[in-house]
Amino acid sequence: MSAESITGTMKWVSTLSTRPSLEAAIEEVVQEAQALLQTTPDLGFVFISAAFASEYSRLMPLLREYLPNLPIIGCGGSGVIGMSQQAQARELEGEPALALTLASLPGVRVHPFHLEAEDLPDLDSPPDAWTRLIGVPATEQPHFVLLADPFSARVNDLLQGLDFAYPGAVKVGGLASGRSTNSSNGLFCNYRLYRQGTVGVALSGKLVLETIVAQGCRPIGQPFWVTEGERNILLGLEEQAGTSPMSRGGGALVSQKRTPLEVLQELIQSLTDEEQQLAQHSLFVGVAQNEFKQNLEQGDFLIRELLGVDPRVGAIAIGDRIRPGQRIQFHLRDAEASAEDLETLLERYQQLNTPSTTSPVGALMFTCVGRGESLYGESNFDSRLFSRYLPNVPLSGFFCNGEIGPVGGSTFLHGYTSVFGIFRQLHD
Structure with missing residues (x-):
């Protein structure tokens, strides 16, 4: 299923509900998102707390009543990230929460997909085996958002194959989290619930996807x-x-x-005494x-x-x-190194964007379950730092069992990392 909007300005909104009733949470995020977007969306992302795990099967049918025929992907997570009604990003861990992003993407082709591990070509296969699997020609130069089950997706093989077939494409995403068995994770694509494999969306056309991959470390020595x-x-x-x-x-x-x-x-x-202590476990x-x-x-x-x-x-x-x-x-x-790493990368990103660069319209955040409050001792740290450098950019995402993002031109599965995918409109 593909969708393409032809003219206009790209628009992106993110909403968040903490209501413990799934019906009430869905109604709240949809109504707020539609009021903010004020146009027909071309793509949706939904991230649902693992506190709702027993109700994953009800999410897509309920959403479809409000947003029929919308290309949409999403997954469950031990925590979710979205924008409060005060337009502030919040990271909610271990409690009921639902985040919904709607995007109007003029000039962008939207192609959602679901892949099982057995669908993946052999790594010795030619590039066109991968492009046939995805259903998007390499000539369209797509970018990818990927959400995968940590137990069944063969993610490293998938990333290697996509890098081979789409060498210029940016790939971001993460592994679903919240439960220790694959029977309890949830992946969502076009109103269907999947328990295994990978869901994703290929986006091509008038769109730029940039990344910040903060691995939370500082170098020592040489x-x-x-x-x-x-x-x-x-x-x-x-x-x-x-x-x-x-x-x-x-x-x-x-x-x-x-x-x-x-x-x-x-x-x-x-090293200092403090660093020597840290080196014993970090x-x-x-x-x-x-x-x-x-x-x-x-x-x-x-x-x-x-x-x-x-x-x-x-x-x-x-x-x-x-x-x-x-x-x-x-x-x-450690917490200090993680904060310093992210701030350094955000400063670098800010410096690279000149006044002539189109402003970011929205962003997705994929952060490790080992970050957040357990690392920093406070909530909303990474999202708040992101918003300080990129104010007024709607943000959503979830806490992952592994984060997908590029380093040095290749795509990797990371740990203890925050990956940001930042979307801008491409003009002629």
Whole structure:
């Protein structure tokens, strides 16, 4: 099912209800959204609290009575994010809440879809196998919002395939949350409830989708070249100094090679007492995604878990594949680092948008269940910071079991991250 509106100005509204009755919550968000939008919507997003999990099957039939024939996707979450009647973003965790976004998207083709894991092509398949699956040609240059079940979707394969078939496309989204079994998660697409797979929407035409991917970490020490690695095991590191050791001819400079454990132990000794305490449980490895950038900054790294060490050979295992020639840097994560990371990225985004740039009309927020009040000790932290830098931009979303967003031109599944998808109208 596709929809395309032809002329006019893009408009985006977000509403939120905390009423414990599902019928009352739906009536409230729909009436408020329609009053704010004041035109026919072309797309809807709905995020429903897991407190309503026993009533997921009733959501779509009730919504359809108010909004028939609307392309719509959504999912359940342990918490939801939406705009209060005071036009302030709120993050509601562990309590009944329903968020609805309606968007009028002139000049945009809207293509919702649902995929089961068994539908996905083999990763050796050509790009057109993926474009046939989605139903949108690569020539349309679509962007994607993806909402997936954490237990059944094969999300990493899906992201790899979409990056292959649609290399210029932006993909954002998250994994449904709120229950520990796949029988209780809810995905919604075009008035149907799904318990497995992925729902999504491809958006192409007069639309720009930009991202902020705040992984909540700050770098410590300095970057190192990987001189030796096997699968997800770091075996050798060398201090970064100019070009990669792999490009100097003859491979790595063995005389300068150090074991990752030696590097890590030296780094730990250089930290403050507070940082050393933090490193015992919140130490991560950032893998640089740009092979050519000399001066690496926050946002240039894909953050992965440090899984363990092997003292016999000085090796370190991380939560991703690694290869010689890549650069890594150790990172720490806590509330202060998360706040600093997001603010740095928001400032950078604000600086890149000149007065001639079209203003954002709306945004989606996909944030980890490990952030929010449990991380910051207060509610609405990330959404409030976002609104400080991008005021008057309607925001909605949910708390995820994993967040989808790009780093360095490729799309990844993250943890402990806040991903923002920011929508702007594209003019000729």
